[in-house]
Every structure is written in C-alpha cells, then in structure tokens.
Amino acid sequence: MPRPSGVLRYLMTAFCARMADEGMAVAVVMLAAHRTGSAAQGAFVLTAWMAPHVLAAPLTGAVAARARRPRLFYVGALGGFALAISVLAMSIGRVPLPAVLAVAAAGGCCGPAVSGGLSSLITRLLPAGAERDRAYSWDAAIYNAAAVAGPGAAGLVSATLSPTTAVLMLSAAAACAAALMALLPLRPDTAAVRVSPARLRQDLAAGVRTVRQEQELRAITAATCLAFIGIGALTTTSVLLAESLGSAGAGGLLMTAFAAGALTGTLGIARLRPAASPQRLALIGLLGTGTGLTAAALAPSAPTAAASFAVAGACDGLVLTATLRIRADHSPPQWRTQVFTIGAGLKISAAALGSVLVGLATTGTAHRYLTGIAVLQAAGALLYTLIRRNPHPDAPAPRPGSGAGVPGQNGLPESPSPTAPQ
Known part of the structure; x- marks a missing residue:
C-alpha cells in the first residue's frame, strides 16, 4: 500500500x-x-x-x-x-x-x-x-x-x-x-495497461457507453447535470438577489457562504464518516440544496440569505462527495478515467448553459430565478430516483464471477457500519 x-x-x-x-x-x-x-x-x-x-x-x-x-x-x-x-x-x-x-x-x-x-x-x-x-x-x-x-x-x-x-x-x-x-x-493499473489496442474512437465510444448503460453512473450523471444548470446560474442570481435585498455589494458574500458551506459539508463527511450509502447522500444533498436555496429566496435580509446559502452549500458538498464515490465504485477499471472526465465535462457544460439562461434575469426577478434553481435541485433528486428504479434496457447483465452487485467486491460497499464510511 x-x-x-x-x-x-x-x-x-x-x-x-x-x-x-x-x-x-x-x-x-x-x-x-x-x-x-x-x-x-x-x-x-x-x-x-x-x-x-x-x-x-x-x-x-x-x-x-x-x-x-x-x-x-x-x-x-x-x-x-x-x-x-x-x-x-x-x-x-x-x-x-x-x-x-x-x-x-x-x-x-x-x-x-x-x-x-x-x-x-x-x-x-x-x-x-x-x-x-x-x-x-x-x-x-x-x-x-x-x-x-x-x-x-x-x-x-x-x-x-x-x-x-x-x-x-x-x-x-x-x-x-x-x-x-x-x-x-x-500504483500500476494493470487493467488500464491491458486495454485493447483498438482504435481510439472505439475507446471513446466505450467510455460514453459505460456512463449511459451503467445504471448508477447514468443516474448520478443525469441528476447532477440537471442540478448544475441551476448552479451555473447561481452566481449571477446571487448578485441580483443581494441588490433586491438592499445590499448591492453582498452578492460575493452569498457565494462565499455557499462555497464555505460546501467546504464544511465535505470536511464533515471526511471527518465523521457517516454510515449512509453514497446513493443516499446524493439524494439528501440534492434535496437539501434545493431546500436551502428556497429558504434564501424567501429571506428578508442579506444575512439571512447568506445563512441559507451556507446550508445549501453544505448539502451541495454532500452531493459532490457522493458523486466521486459512485463514479469510483461503479466504473469498470479500464474506463474509470473516462467516466470521471466525461462526468465532470458534462457538469461544467451544464453550468455554462445555466449561466447563459440567467442572462435575462433582473433585480426584480432574482427571487423567482433562485426559486427556479432550487426546483432544479429537487428535479435532479427526482430524476436520480427514477433512473435508479428503472434499469436501462441495454444494460449488460452482471458476468458470473465479476463481483458486480456483490457487496464488498468490485469496489461496491458492504453493509453500512459506523467504522466503514459509505
């Protein structure tokens, strides 16, 4: 080791x-x-x-x-x-x-x-x-x-x-x-070294196909991309929200509170190591982020909104932690790097789309836009639940002896326990 x-x-x-x-x-x-x-x-x-x-x-x-x-x-x-x-x-x-x-x-x-x-x-x-x-x-x-x-x-x-x-x-x-x-x-990654010398475009297709066919990867990718359309619009919306609350210079404070909350959430997960599975953490995080942003949209003052942003950020930190663990647990070793890069690339592109969509927002519409961002987080949680309940029709069946679906094998977690973080 x-x-x-x-x-x-x-x-x-x-x-x-x-x-x-x-x-x-x-x-x-x-x-x-x-x-x-x-x-x-x-x-x-x-x-x-x-x-x-x-x-x-x-x-x-x-x-x-x-x-x-x-x-x-x-x-x-x-x-x-x-x-x-x-x-x-x-x-x-x-x-x-x-x-x-x-x-x-x-x-x-x-x-x-x-x-x-x-x-x-x-x-x-x-x-x-x-x-x-x-x-x-x-x-x-x-x-x-x-x-x-x-x-x-x-x-x-x-x-x-x-x-x-x-x-x-x-x-x-x-x-x-x-x-x-x-x-x-x-460490040497022997699985990566043994990748077939087929053409590069076949490897590209295999990576995309892995994200599409593997149920857990498809679910977390779709859910976080939908949520990140809202996150991409959050910076502009926070500036407009601060102006609407009579604190024109507090837009940066709101996003700082969100980032600080996210840092606190991820540090808490690393320190406390809760027994909840990453799938459950992802769902809780998406719903919590939406709840925190909804509270911010209803806040009567900038300090109250900042506190709500911090709560939303802490929950968003849970989503990120869960996302990384799900990608690692459910990616075949030879496609794992592609799964990580594809997932991150799609999220950033979704955020860029959100930043474009918020271009028409004004001070008077900031509360409605923020509510819409919160709804996207809840929609992401719903989409995550639906995809996990409905397997992809083209998903390959687990191979005998592959360890797929067997607790403790192929990177899948064993039953939760206080000493083994999930």
Whole structure:
C-alpha cells in the first residue's frame, strides 16, 4: 500500500490545480476590464475556456486510460494548463481577440484533466475500501476549498497588486501542481495497461457507453447535470438577489457562504464518516440544496440569505462527495478515467448553459430565478430516483464471477457500519 504521504501529495496537487481553475473566472474578467475598460472580452474568454470541456472530456479520459505513463500525461496536461494561463495574462487586451480565444480554448482542453481526471487517480493511490472512500471525501473538500481560495486570492491580488499579477499567480499554482504530480507514487493499473489496442474512437465510444448503460453512473450523471444548470446560474442570481435585498455589494458574500458551506459539508463527511450509502447522500444533498436555496429566496435580509446559502452549500458538498464515490465504485477499471472526465465535462457544460439562461434575469426577478434553481435541485433528486428504479434496457447483465452487485467486491460497499464510511 502507498504511504499516506502519497494521498497528501495528491491533495496538494489537486488544490493547486483547481485553485488556478476556479480563480480564472475572477482574474480574467478583472484583467479584461483593467486593460480594455470593459469586462466583455473577459466574458468571451471564459466562454472559450469552458466550452471545450464537454468535447475534450471523452478524449482526455481515453488518452489518460491508454497512457502507459499516466504521471507523464498529467504533468503535460497541467503544464499546458499553466502555460495557457500565462499566455492569457500577457495577451488579453493586447492582441486580437480571436488569438486570445484560441489560447483560452486550448487551455480549456486541459480542464477535464484538472477536474475529473485528477479524481480518478485516487484509485491508483489506494485500494478499494474505507480509506479510499475517505480519500474521496477529502478530494471533494479540496474542490470546495479551491472554490473559496481561488476567487478570493485572485480578487485580493488583483486589488492590491494588479490583475496581471493575479493571473500569473494562478499560472504559478498550476505549475506547482505539475511539479507535484511528477512526485506522486501512483500504483500500476494493470487493467488500464491491458486495454485493447483498438482504435481510439472505439475507446471513446466505450467510455460514453459505460456512463449511459451503467445504471448508477447514468443516474448520478443525469441528476447532477440537471442540478448544475441551476448552479451555473447561481452566481449571477446571487448578485441580483443581494441588490433586491438592499445590499448591492453582498452578492460575493452569498457565494462565499455557499462555497464555505460546501467546504464544511465535505470536511464533515471526511471527518465523521457517516454510515449512509453514497446513493443516499446524493439524494439528501440534492434535496437539501434545493431546500436551502428556497429558504434564501424567501429571506428578508442579506444575512439571512447568506445563512441559507451556507446550508445549501453544505448539502451541495454532500452531493459532490457522493458523486466521486459512485463514479469510483461503479466504473469498470479500464474506463474509470473516462467516466470521471466525461462526468465532470458534462457538469461544467451544464453550468455554462445555466449561466447563459440567467442572462435575462433582473433585480426584480432574482427571487423567482433562485426559486427556479432550487426546483432544479429537487428535479435532479427526482430524476436520480427514477433512473435508479428503472434499469436501462441495454444494460449488460452482471458476468458470473465479476463481483458486480456483490457487496464488498468490485469496489461496491458492504453493509453500512459506523467504522466503514459509505
């Protein structure tokens, strides 16, 4: 078994990479506004940054799964991520916009490796069991810690030094992630090495087919994508909600409360290790997120809304933790990396759709939009329940001796107990 320092090193790697990714939303917009006098170019750059995720995710997963030296693959992906951020720092507002967008799209193609791809490496650090489940809880906490630290650090450095320095700081964080990745003690994945040398497009189709046919993967992917249409609209809606409550500057406070709540929720799962299964955690989390946001829509003041956002964020943290564990438990080893990258890519694309749909919102409609976001969380919970109750007609039957559906085999959890987190 790898030493615990391997997991700690992984968490440091993931934090640096995801902090860079999360901070881009703030730093790029501030840099564009600083150099051009308008945030419009920053919005275009962010669109180009996010757009490739859904297309690049299957390819990233397939290439990573086929790589005989996965550490080298991820070092290259993180290095390319850092390089793209550095080039954007120098080019936004200084070179023609099409060239800037091309750089942003190239950097965005590395995004699936930063999001879902990194999470898939936990299976190469720890064998199936309680420790791996706990590692996924910590990984979810890292997602949320980066969501707090990235925008916060980018905003602080932009205000105190300059937006250019802020973007370069994010590039340095991504470069640190690449350096740390080179030191990860990854276990050999013999299943990945034995992948058939068939054409790459066959592997791409197999990864997508796995997500579609495996009931648990299909359920959690569909539910979280539906919920993330709402989450993608949450930032804009929170700003408008704060204005409607008479606290125009509190929009950032609401999202900070949401991110802090999510971090608290994931840390609590990692620390307390509840006996609930990941499926139950996902359902509770989706319903809790919707309830918290509904309370925020009815809140009479910004502080009350912030408290409701924190509760919603804590429940969203449960959903993320459960999602990571379900992907790990129900992915065939040879397609596991693709499952992680495809799932993350679809969620980011769903969030991008949400950010577009909220474009017509106004201060007067903020409460209705927030209620709609809450309804999407509840709809995600309903969709999750329905899909889990209705197996896909094309789903393959468990093979004899494969361990599928047998507690304790193929990564599936045994019966809940206080000492074995589910």
